[in-house]
Amino acid sequence: MGVFTKPKAPDFADSLVWLGKRLATVFDASGGLTYRDARKLRAQFADKEGAGANRAAAKSIHLLCQMLSLKASRWRQMPRKSDLPLVALIPGEGYRFVYDLSGEGLWLTEGAEGRERVEAWPQGTVFSSLERRQQLPREKTARGVFEDIMAVDKSWIFFASLASTIASVLVLATSLYSMQVYDRVIGQGGVATLIVLTIGAMIAVLIELCLKLARSAIVDRALRRIDIDAARSIFQRMLSTRLDQYPRSLGTFAAQVRGYEAVRAFIIARKLYLFTDAPFALFFLGVIFLIGGPAVAAVPLVAFVIALTVGLGFRRAIEAHSSREDMVGNQRHGLLVEAIQGAEFLKATGGSWQARQRWDYLSRCTAEEMTQIKHLNETASYASGVIQQISYIGLVATGAYLAVTSNSLTVGSIIACSIVSGRVLMPVNAIPGLLVQWAHAKVALRNLDRLYELAEENDGVDAPLVPEVIRSRFDVANLEFSWVTQPVPLEVKSLEIAEGERVAILGAVGCGKSTLLKLMAGLIKPERGHVLLDGLDVQHISAERRSELIGYLPQQIRLVSGTLRDNLTMGLPYVDDEALADAIRASGLASLLAGRSEGVQMPISEGGEGLSGGQRQIVGLTRMLLARPRVWLLDEPTSAMDDATEEQCLRAVRDAVAPTDTLVLVTHKIRLLSLVDRVIVLTPQGIALDGPRDAVLERLRQGASAAQGSAKGNPTGQNRPTAPTGNARAVETVS
Numbered sequence: 137m138g139v140f141t142k143p144k145a146p147d148f149a150d151s152l153v154w155l156g157k158r159l160a161t162v163f164d165a166s167g168g169l170t171y172r173d174a175r176k177l178r179a180q181f182a183d184k185e186g187a188g189a190n191r192a193a194a195k196s197i198h199l200l201c202q203m204l205s206l207k208a209s210r211w212r213q214m215p216r217k218s219d220l221p222l223v224a225l226i227p228g229e230g231y232r233f234v235y236d237l238s239g240e241g242l243w244l245t246e247g248a249e250g251r252e253r254v255e256a257w258p259q260g261t262v263f264s265s266l267e268r269r270q271q272l273p274r275e276k277t278a279r280g281v282f283e284d285i286m287a288v289d290k291s292w293i294f295f296a297s298l299a300s301t302i303a304s305v306l307v308l309a310t311s312l313y314s315m316q317v318y319d320r321v322i323g324q325g326g327v328a329t330l331i332v333l334t335i336g337a338m339i340a341v342l343i344e345l346c347l348k349l350a351r352s353a354i355v356d357r358a359l360r361r362i363d364i365d366a367a368r369s370i371f372q373r374m375l376s377t378r379l380d381q382y383p384r385s386l387g388t389f390a391a392q393v394r395g396y397e398a399v400r401a402f403i404i405a406r407k408l409y410l411f412t413d414a415p416f417a418l419f420f421l422g423v424i425f426l427i428g429g430p431a432v433a434a435v436p437l438v439a440f441v442i443a444l445t446v447g448l449g450f451r452r453a454i455e456a457h458s459s460r461e462d463m464v465g466n467q468r469h470g471l472l473v474e475a476i477q478g479a480e481f482l483k484a485t486g487g488s489w490q491a492r493q494r495w496d497y498l499s500r501c502t503a504e505e506m507t508q509i510k511h512l513n514e515t516a517s518y519a520s521g522v523i524q525q526i527s528y529i530g531l532v533a534t535g536a537y538l539a540v541t542s543n544s545l546t547v548g549s550i551i552a553c554s555i556v557s558g559r560v561l562m563p564v565n566a567i568p569g570l571l572v573q574w575a576h577a578k579v580a581l582r583n584l585d586r587l588y589e590l591a592e593e594n595d596g597v598d599a600p601l602v603p604e605v606i607r608s609r610f611d612v613a614n615l616e617f618s619w620v621t622q623p624v625p626l627e628v629k630s631l632e633i634a635e636g637e638r639v640a641i642l643g644a645v646g647c648g649k650s651t652l653l654k655l656m657a658g659l660i661k662p663e664r665g666h667v668l669l670d671g672l673d674v675q676h677i678s679a680e681r682r683s684e685l686i687g688y689l690p691q692q693i694r695l696v697s698g699t700l701r702d703n704l705t706m707g708l709p710y711v712d713d714e715a716l717a718d719a720i721r722a723s724g725l726a727s728l729l730a731g732r733s734e735g736v737q738m739p740i741s742e743g744g745e746g747l748s749g750g751q752r753q754i755v756g757l758t759r760m761l762l763a764r765p766r767v768w769l770l771d772e773p774t775s776a777m778d779d780a781t782e783e784q785c786l787r788a789v790r791d792a793v794a795p796t797d798t799l800v801l802v803t804h805k806i807r808l809l810s811l812v813d814r815v816i817v818l819t820p821q822g823i824a825l826d827g828p829r830d831a832v833l834e835r836l837r838q839g840a841s842a843a844q845g846s847a848k849g850n851p852t853g854q855n856r857p858t859a860p861t862g863n864a865r866a867v868e869t870v871s
C-alpha cells in the first residue's frame with residue numbers, strides 16, 4: 137500500500153462523495169449514491185488524522201465500490217495506461233478520477249473542482265483501478281430480488297432457529313417437572329425434591345423467556361434489514377422505469393408497489409415456520425413416543441394429520457378472497473390518490489358524489505372480502521382447536537386405559553404427554569394465518585413482477601454510453617411512436633437539427649409536440665426509427681449522462697417536497713451559492729423571493745402545490761439556467777407567465793444558451809419565436825412545414841387569411857401562430 141500523508145479530513149470526505157457521484161455516472165451504477173451513502177462516506181473521515189485518515193482513505197474506496205457494485209484493485213504507486221480508469225488519491229488534496237492518458241503523456245483527470253491535465257503526480261499519490269463487478273445475469277423478478285436480499289445474510293435464520301430449539305427443549309422441563317412431582321414427590325412425600333424441582337423448573341421458564349426475547353430481537357433485526365433493502369431496490373426499479381411504461385393509474389400502481397411489505401412478512405414467517413416450528417412437531421411426537429409409547433403417540437399423530445388436512449382445505453378459499461381484497465384495496469388506494477390530487481376539479485364540477493359512490497362501492501367490496509377471510513381464518517382456527525381438544529381427550533383416555541389395563545403408564549407420564557401434545561399441534565394452528573399471509577404475498581409478488589416487466593431506461597443496452605463531449609446535433613429518421621391510448625401514431629420521417637440551432641415546434645393541440653420533445657430527450661423510446669444525438673442513439677446514452685447533456689423542461693412542472701433550494705439544485709450536487717444567486721437574479725425568481733423570510737430555504741410542498749403555475753415555471757427555468765445543458769428542450773416554458781415575467785425569462789434563456797447549444801422550443805405563443813431562427817410545424821402525420829422563422833410565419837399567415845376568407849373570423853388567431861391541423865403529409869420546406 138502506498139504512503140499518503142496528512143489527508144485533510146473535510147476535503148477528503150467531499151472529494152470522495154464527488155467521486156461516488158461521478159463513478160455512478162461513468163459506470164452507470166443503477167441507483168448511484170443516496171444521501172445516506174454520502175453520509176456514510178463522509179463519516180469515514182470524521183475526526184480522523186494521520187494514520188487513521190490513511191486507513192479511512194483505503195477503506196472508503198472499498199466501501200464506495202461496494203455501494204456501486206464496482207471492483208477496485210489494491211493501491212499502487214505508478215499509474216499504467218492499461219489500468220484505466222483509475223482513482224488517484226493525492227495526499228492532502230483528495231480523490232481524482234483518471235480517465236485517460238493523452239498523446240502528450242498527460243493524465244486526463246476530473247475532481248470536485250473540475251478537469252485537469254496532470255503531468256507529474258504529487259509525492260505519495262497512489263492509484264487504484266476500477267472495473268464493474270461481474271454480476272450473474274438473472275431473470276429480473278420480484279422473487280429474485282427477495283432471494284438476493286435474503287442471500288446477503290442468512291445467519292439470522294441460524295440464530296433464531298437455535299434460540300427456538302433451546303426454548304422448545306426447555307418446554308420439556310415443565311412436562312418432566314409434572315411427571316416427577318406426580319410420580320416421585322406426591323407418592324414418596326419428598327419435599328426437598330419438590331423444592332429442587334420447582335426451582336429448576338422456574339429457572340427453565342425464565343431461560344425460555346430470555347430465549348424467546350432474543351429470537352424476537354434477531355427476527356426484528358433481519359426484518360428491518362430486509363425491509364430497507366427491499367424498499368430501496370423496488371423504489372429504484374420504479375424510478376428507473378422508462379416514462380412511457382408507467383401504468384395509467386398511478387395511485388393503484390403505488391399501492392401495488394407497496395405490496396413488498398406483505399412479501400417480506402410472509403418470507404420471514406415461512407422461514408421461521410419451516411426451520412423451527414414445523415420440525416419441532418416431530419420432535420415432540422418423539423418425546424411422547426418415548427414417555428408414553430406408540431399407542432399414546434399415535435393419538436396426536438392422527439390429530440396432526442387431520443388438522444393439517446383441514447387447515448390446507450381452506451387454502452383455495454382464503455387465497456381467492458385475499459387476492460380479491462388486494463385488488464379492490466389497490467383500486468381504493470388509487471381512487472384516494474386521484475381524489476386528493478383532483479380535489480379542485482371534483483369540487484368545481486360538483487362531481488364529488490360520483491367519486492364517493494365509487495369509494496363506497498370499493499369499500500363495501502374490501503369489507504366483504506376482509507370479513508370472508510376473517511371468517512375462514514377463524515373457522516380454520518376453531519377446527520384446529522377442536523381437534524386439539526379431541527386429541528387431548530384421546531391421549532388421556534389412551535394413557536389411562538393403558539395405565540389401568542397393563543399398568544404400563546404412570547399418572548405423571550400421562551400428564552407429561554398431555555402437556556407435550558399441545559406442542560405437536562401448535563404448528564398446525566399457525567397454518568390458517570400463514571395461508572392468509574401467503575395469499576397476500578402471492579398477489580403482491582405478482583404485482584411487483586409486473587413492475588419488473590416494465591422496460592427500464594436504456595432497456596436492452598448492456599453498457600450504455602457515457603460520452604464526455606457531445607455535439608448538440610440531432611438526426612431523427614423514420615420515427616414512429618404512439619401512447620397506449622393513441623389510435624394514430626406520431627410519425628416523423630426525417631428531421632435534422634444542427635449544432636447551435638434554435639428551433640420552435642408549432643402545431644395544433646394534441647398533435648404530438650411534447651411527445652416529440654420527450655423522444656428527443658430519450659425519456660420515451662420510439663417504436664420505430666431513431667433519434668440520434670451527435671450520431672449516437674439517445675437510447676444508448678446512459679440515462680444519467682443524458683439528463684446532464686439534455687435539459688428537458690416539461691409543460692407541467694411538478695416540484696418535489698423539500699425546500700426551494702432542493703428543487704433548484706435537483707440533480708446538480710455542485711452548485712455554489714454564487715451560481716444560484718446569478719440564476720435566481722436572471723430568471724426573475726429573486727422578485728418572487730423578496731419579502732419571504734426563508735429565501736431559498738422556502739418550504740415546497742408535494743408537487744409544488746404552494747406555488748402558482750407561473751411560479752413553478754420560473755423555478756423550472758432557473759434550474760435549467762443552473763444546469764447549463766448542451767441541449768435545451770423547452771415545452772411551453774412560459775405558458776402561465778405574465779408578459780413582464782416572460783420577457784425576463786426569455787432574456788435569461790437567450791443569454792444562457794451558448795452558441796454551440798441547441799434549443800428546441802414548443803410553444804403556442806408568438807412572442808417566444810423571437811428566441812428561434814427556424815420554425816417547424818408538426819401534425820400527427822409528421823412535419824408539415826419547416827424553414828426559417830419569418831418565412832414559415834408568413835406561410836402560416838397566408839394560410840390563416842385564406843381560411844378566414846372561407847370561414848369568417850378567428851377569435852383566437854391573434855396571439856397564436858395558426859398551424860395546419862389536418863393531413864399535411866408532405867414536408868414543405870419553406871425558404
Ligand SMILES: Nc1ncnc2c1ncn2[C@@H]1O[C@H](COP(=O)(O)OP(=O)(O)OP(=O)(O)O)[C@@H](O)[C@H]1O
Nearest residue numbers: 619620621622643644645646647648649650651652
Ligand atoms: N402520458 C401519456 N399517456 C398517454 N397518452 C398521452 C400521454 N401524453 C400524451 N398523450 C397523448 O399523445 C397525444 C399527443 O400529446 P402531446 O402532449 O404530445 O401533444 P401536444 O402537441 O404537446 O399538445 P398540447 O399543444 O396540448 O401540449 C395526445 O393525443 C395525448 O392524448
